Amino acid sequence: MSYHSIVMVKQVPDTANISGQVMKPDGTVNRSKLPTIFNPEDKVALELALQLRDRYGGTVRVLTMGPLKASDLLRDCLYMGADEAFLVSDRKFAGADTLATSYVLAEALRKLGPYDIIFAGRQAIDGDTAQVGPQTAEKLGLPQITYAEAILEAQGPQITVKRKVDHGFEILEGTLPLLITVVKDAATPRPFRAKRVMAYKNAHTLLELEKMTEGNSLLYVDQLKEEYVSKGLFIPTLTADDLDVDLSRCGLGGSPTKVHKIESVVLGGSAHETIPATRDGMYALIDKLMEDHIFG
Amino acid sequence: MNENTQKVWVFIEQHEGVPADVSLELLSKGRKLAESLNGELQAVLIGHDLQALAAETFRYGAREVLLADHPQLAHYNTLPYSRIMSELVDRHQPRIVLFGGTFIGRDLAPRVASHTRSGLTADCTDLQIADVTYLRKDYSQLLLQIRPAFGGNIIATIICPDSPVQMATVREGVMEKIPLAQPVDGRITPVPYSPSAADQLVRIIARHHEESKVNLKAAPIIVAGGYGMGNWQNFQILYELARVIGGEVAGTRAAVDAGFIDQVRQVGQTGVTVRPKLYIACGISGAIQHRAGMCDSNKIIAVNDDPDAPIFGVCHYGIVGDVMEVIPKLIDAYKHKLK
Numbered sequence: 001m002s003y004h005s006i007v008m009v010k011q012v013p014d015t016a017n018i019s020g021q022v023m024k025p026d027g028t029v030n031r032s033k034l035p036t037i038f039n040p041e042d043k044v045a046l047e048l049a050l051q052l053r054d055r056y057g058g059t060v061r062v063l064t065m066g067p068l069k070a071s072d073l074l075r076d077c078l079y080m081g082a083d084e085a086f087l088v089s090d091r092k093f094a095g096a097d098t099l100a101t102s103y104v105l106a107e108a109l110r111k112l113g114p115y116d117i118i119f120a121g122r123q124a125i126d127g128d129t130a131q132v133g134p135q136t137a138e139k140l141g142l143p144q145i146t147y148a149e150a151i152l153e154a155q156g157p158q159i160t161v162k163r164k165v166d167h168g169f170e171i172l173e174g175t176l177p178l179l180i181t182v183v184k185d186a187a188t189p190r191p192f193r194a195k196r197v198m199a200y201k202n203a204h205t206l207l208e209l210e211k212m213t214e215g216n217s218l219l220y221v222d223q224l225k226e227e228y229v230s231k232g233l234f235i236p237t238l239t240a241d242d243l244d245v246d247l248s249r250c251g252l253g254g255s256p257t258k259v260h261k262i263e264s265v266v267l268g269g270s271a272h273e274t275i276p277a278t279r280d281g282m283y284a285l286i287d288k289l290m291e292d293h294i295f296g
Numbered sequence: 297m298n299e300n301t302q303k304v305w306v307f308i309e310q311h312e313g314v315p316a317d318v319s320l321e322l323l324s325k326g327r328k329l330a331e332s333l334n335g336e337l338q339a340v341l342i343g344h345d346l347q348a349l350a351a352e353t354f355r356y357g358a359r360e361v362l363l364a365d366h367p368q369l370a371h372y373n374t375l376p377y378s379r380i381m382s383e384l385v386d387r388h389q390p391r392i393v394l395f396g397g398t399f400i401g402r403d404l405a406p407r408v409a410s411h412t413r414s415g416l417t418a419d420c421t422d423l424q425i426a427d428v429t430y431l432r433k434d435y436s437q438l439l440l441q442i443r444p445a446f447g448g449n450i451i452a453t454i455i456c457p458d459s460p461v462q463m464a465t466v467r468e469g470v471m472e473k474i475p476l477a478q479p480v481d482g483r484i485t486p487v488p489y490s491p492s493a494a495d496q497l498v499r500i501i502a503r504h505h506e507e508s509k510v511n512l513k514a515a516p517i518i519v520a521g522g523y524g525m526g527n528w529q530n531f532q533i534l535y536e537l538a539r540v541i542g543g544e545v546a547g548t549r550a551a552v553d554a555g556f557i558d559q560v561r562q563v564g565q566t567g568v569t570v571r572p573k574l575y576i577a578c579g580i581s582g583a584i585q586h587r588a589g590m591c592d593s594n595k596i597i598a599v600n601d602d603p604d605a606p607i608f609g610v611c612h613y614g615i616v617g618d619v620m621e622v623i624p625k626l627i628d629a630y631k632h633k634l635k
Binding site: 285294 | 409410451453498501632634
């Protein structure tokens with residue numbers, strides 16, 4: 001049996017490279033000020049989905065919710081081997097917490113269904129909450145297997161997965177369809193395929209095509225779109241209008257958690273004692289720790 | 297108990313009848329929150345054969361234990377546990393629900409929060425009750441969910457002003473475990489469970505459990521390394537120092553991500569919180585997420601070649617220098633003085 005997977009991916013700020021000016025006064029993140037990367041565990045999730053396709057056949061589609069420039073991330077997915085990519089994007093979805101995010105993602109997945117397996121990374125490095133996967137599963141009424149380390153076997157509608165738990169691991173057998181979140185160690189993402197990069201570097205969203213036609217009276221966006229669709233280079237964008245969403249459950253307004261206060265951490269003048277990095281300094285330090293009753 | 301009494305719930309995680317430390321820590325914190333609310337602390341316990349554990353929660357101030365006891369619930373399984381928990385939250389509308397930030401808590405809490413449409417904040421480092429004005433509206437006695445956020449130089453206070461139920465996860469060690477001298481006279485309320493086929497859509501077919509040999513919380517001395525250790529080989533010198541002075545080795549998130557050390561030894565917001573007698577921070581810059589997990593140590597030594605590293609703002613003894621030169625000297629000095 002072959003399997004149809006959808007992988008939820010996210011473009012995240014590279015938290016290792018954060019400069020000032022990233023926080024907006026309302027406490028949300030000014031993402032435009034940050035370099036972005038493919039959330040590492042989502043990339044592993046895509047790799048696992050591609051491996052499943054290599055082994056059993058089927059399809060791998062990817063889905064991201066984010067700003068329009070998240071199309072970069074979707075092209076990366078196509079370079080790795082995804083069959084199709086979808087962007088969920090609308091100003092009305094901005095400022096969403098995990099609950100509002102999972103609501104929109106679940107509606108988008110309903111639209112893209114049917115599917116056998118939904119994959120996602122365990123968590124995104126910009127919040128580390130690990131909540132969106134389980135919340136999306138709950139909204140779709142799907143079982144979930146979190147912290148997957150390996151897919152051992154798939155047979156008919158059953159999948160066997162090894163997952164991490166505190167103090168060890170479990171082997172679980174689940175009935176499809178279900179949602180799986182994946183830890184970093186599960187696989188090493190394959191590099192981009194040169195051939196695919198050549199083919200898909202021209203894959204574009206509608207907005208990108210509109211930009212290409214700007215100031216060019218000979219190009220019509222509808223024609224262009226048709227051409228891109230026929231070449232398999234069109235990345236569909238799903239907006240609030242395309243999804244049957246209740247707007248009161250989307251974006252900042254649909255988020256039960258609110259940022260009440262942000263405090264910068266200002267370290268007070270350091271009251272510590274400086275110890276010279278010398279042999280004598282270390283001897284003196286040991287004496288002090290003996291006085292403190294830590295040693296001796 | 298009055299119907300309108302505000303309830304603070306703690307989900308009690310257990311393995312074969314032994315509670316997770318973090319659950320007892322959360323009961324201790326939940327007791328304080330319940331006092332602030334003039335409400336009642338309650339525990340939710342799901343599993344099999346748990347009468348003794350139910351009684352143990354009374355030692356931490358739980359006035360009521362909601363106990364779902366059934367052979368099929370002996371081991372954590374997402375679907376039945378989240379169904380039971382969601383139904384209980386729907387029915388009883390607790391004001392606050394706390395979960396440990398463990399594999400189980402992080403699997404369960406988001407599912408329950410999604411079902412009940414509650415606000416949920418992960419990995420809080422502090423929880424308080426306060427009256428809040430938000431967007432010109434006054435809210436009384438909200439749960440302040442405090443956590444370091446984004447990039448590490450800010451502390452965010454999250455609230456759920458319009459959510460009847462406020463949920464949070466907290467990592468092990470963040471709150472202190474404080475048993476009462478006298479257990480409270482609590483009651484056990486059985487929660488009926490009727491197995492359904494849907495609960496078995498995911499079945500556990502094998503389980504491998506090994507108690508972690510690492511117990512950072514109990515270590516009197518911790519030698520910790522950060523990304524500044526440079527590489528895995530350099531990191532090994534910390535094991536030598538720890539062996540000589542009788543400590544455990546730990547690492548920062550960055551050191552774990554770089555593969556210098558295993559995640560079970562991670563100290564900080566998304567790892568474990570420790571309060572040893574002595575904490576030696578080597579090659580650690582001191583991001584807030586890390587400091588949140590170690591700043592209550594009795595004495596802190598920081599070794600870093602950057603004199604402006606934030607870690608020097610929380611240490612008692614600061615050594616500016618190359619870790620790979622300083623640590624051998626410290627080992628020699630210790631051996632000379634104390635051996």
